[in-house]
Amino acid sequence: MSKLGRVANAIDDKTVDPEPVEKATGVEKEAVYTHVSGLSGEDVAKALGALLSQAADELRRNATTIFLSLVSLTLGLLVWHLATSYKVDFYINFQNVPSPAKVFSAFWTHLGDTEFYIHIGVSMQRILTGYITAAVIGIAAGVFMGRSKLVRSLIYPYIEVLRPIPAVAWIPLAILMWPTEEASIIYITLLGALFPIVLNTLHGVEQTPEVLVRAAKSLGASQLQIFWHVILPSALPSIAAGLAIGMGVSWFSLLAGEIISGQYGIGYFTWDAYSLINYPDIVVGMLVIGGLGTLSTYAVKLAMKPLLAWQKRAR
Amino acid sequence: MNTQVVSLKEHIPHRAHASKKDFGHIVIEDVEIVFGKGATSSQAVKKTSLEIKPGEFVCILGPSGCGKSTLLNSIAGYVTPSSGSVRVDEKAVSEPGPDRGMVFQQYSLFPWKTILDNIAFGPKVAGRTNVECSSIANTFLEMVGLSKFAHKYPAELSGGMQQRVGIARALANYPSVLLMDEPFGALDAQTRLMMQENLLSLWSEFGITVVFVTHDVDEAIFLADRVLIMSASPGSIIDDLHIPLPRPRDPAMATGSEFMALKKVCLEQIRAESLRAFEQQNM
Structure with missing residues (x-):
């Protein structure tokens, strides 16, 4: 287990009685709320640690979903890129649509x-x-x-x-x-x-x-x-x-x-x-x-x- | 457990010096309850008079739809009688109030409040300090044996536990009367038996007047000093049965000959009434 994970667990043990493992995320959130109200530096650090580890946990659990979403978005960008670079004009006209690269550089500016x-x-x-x-x-x-x-x-x-x-x-x-x-x-x-x-x-x-x-x-x-x-x-x-x-x-x-x-x-x-x-x-x-x-x-x-x-x- | 009750009385000056037998005297005089007006009106409760002594445990027994809940609601103050009067401790009932604790058939805990906050609700709206509220709530929570669940939410508790909290919440106002509208109707048979024993021990500890509505004959006889049998619509009390079974009551009594004899009397009357109600509905 990561260091952050251990910190989060330490907070759990203090605030709530033992809960089934699958409810752990909800418990951590609660730990975050209760600790923020006190607002000592250490508490905030611990709370942040708990929050980060919770985010990491969520990421790990939803890895497949996130991966698929990223693939889908990348494909969308690719289609957009191809449609604009080949100036597709098949009922929908892409001739005046800016390419993703142009949009990004405009945004950057x-x-x-x-x-x-x-x-x-x-x-x-x-x-x-x-x-x-x-x-x-x-x-x-x-x-x-x-x-x-x-x-x-x-x-x-x-x-x-x-x-x-x-x-x-x-x-x-x-x-x-x-x-x-x-x-x-x-x-x-x-x-x-x-x-x-x-x-x-x-x-x-x-x-x-x-x-x-x-x-x-x-x-x-x-x-x-x-x-x-x-x-x-x-x-x-x-x-x-x-x-x-x-x-x-x-x-x-x-x-x-x-x-x-x-x-x-x-x-x-x-x-x-x-x-x-x-x-x-x-x-x-x-x-x-x-x-x-x-x-x-x-x-x-x-x-x-x-x-x-x-x-x-x-x- | 008794020590807790004694220590609690220090919070309640008006109770500290009075005998518990002074509270919870219910007098129902010529009460008639009619719903609606004119041609569409229907009589729910026929002219009824009734007296319930302080500290008595009374069950109102009758087939469903006979108006027993309506009669209870007139004591609670949810229903105003069309004529006649209801008085509790010499005071005419005009609206619901904390002197008459109510336990409902449906779960009626506030889902957004913890168990402790649910029980502390009565003392809180009465303007007690937070310290007093939580001390009272903790005491009653312990009395119904649910201290472990103080910071849980109602949805995390079983039906039986929720009803125990409901009883604790009603008692936390130190009412002189506890009104219960088929409180165990939704529970399974095992839980129901445990709840009945639990209720009886609370009742003997508090010496509070209990009016308990049920359609379950065994439940009525097991719990009550008196069983009032109600006829089908319009409701009226057709029998006032004294239950001489000794206390404390034991579930084993339910197989005894005395219990059986009482049950037979109840069942015969209930059956006649149920049949009449059934025929009325199918005419």
Whole structure:
């Protein structure tokens, strides 16, 4: 066993009673959480060690899957490369599509370019503002709708009418309505994230088993305590799903907004590249969008994980 | 185990000086429960009067759908009687409250709380300090023999263990009445027997009033001081059977002649009621 592995095991022994070997990864994660809260240097080092060894373990266990994924991606790159170098034009036209090498070199150049980071930074800021606002409004509205028939019948019609309208369709009106272009882009981002969050929260609240509410009542809990200790945690898995979906949708609403207006942002960067006939940058922009979208969805899932730890225990 | 109960009473000033026989007096007076209104309304419980003395173990026995749970829910405060009154310790019941602990048929532990936090929930919402909460929770956890599982989540426990935690959680509020709605209905026969003995020893330790709903004749006779037999819908109590079996009860009693005789009385009435219910449903 590696040195890191041994460190991880030492932590296990201290924190949890013996568990079956196949559950070891879950246990290590827990060890990481408990140790980070203390935050002494040694603890952090141990926790990092545990995390690394866990990552290594996961890699080893998923070696075949990872290998196959890499093979598949390499093949994809190869096809892309061949299609562009032979300028294939068979229904789909590759004549103007940049080759992977050109895209990579364009990306490499941009990494040393401040403006590129400004584009990314501006987009991230819009996502953050729009998404957090959507999360606050969405969770609050979903909870109130789930617990009150009156609120539900007042709000739900708006959701039904507004939800099918795609973000792009909002752009003209958003520009007319909001005082600044920035505000209108954030508004569109917010709108994209809002509906999945509201609807998933509502669903989660409605799914709260009535027997748990009754149990809490008989144990003396007030309405507020029932909300905090029963309804919210019960709805949390569904809310977490809504937040993850909402993050994805807010990216693509943002892009719609940025393409049509604004002077910064990764969407603007992509569209600008098209206007300037700078084809490799189009693909750079697309890949950055894909990467950021994936990373931010992953970040949301990671943030929710400690709150949902109890679910892992269910058999 | 007794020493723990004594030490716990120090936390509860209002109990420390009172005899346990002072609490858990249930009076049901002319209670009638009707669901719905107008033409679609249906009578769930016919006009019923009933008194349960402090510290008594009473089983309500009847065929399924006879309204026995509804009657229990009116004591719990989940159901408001259409007429008549329910009083516990001279106080009219209007809503659920921590003075009446409830154990449900379905598992009703909070899946996101550890076993310890589930039991500490009552004391916590009552505003006790964290130290008090965990000391109370630990004591009750030990009483139901599950200390080892304090930091596990409900889904990691078997059905029987979960119900023991459910009982501990209800008792952690020091209720004067424990209301149980077919709590062992979902358990296998072996576990069920152990749970019954476990419950009886807790009951004798606490001297708490227990109202226990079941459709299992053996269970009712084994547990109760009194078995109330309920008729099919609309429900009403057709017999109030005193169970003179000595305590502590032993599962071996279930084969004795006295037990058999009581069982025969119950079965005959239940059978008549079940038949009537069956005919009603098939008309």
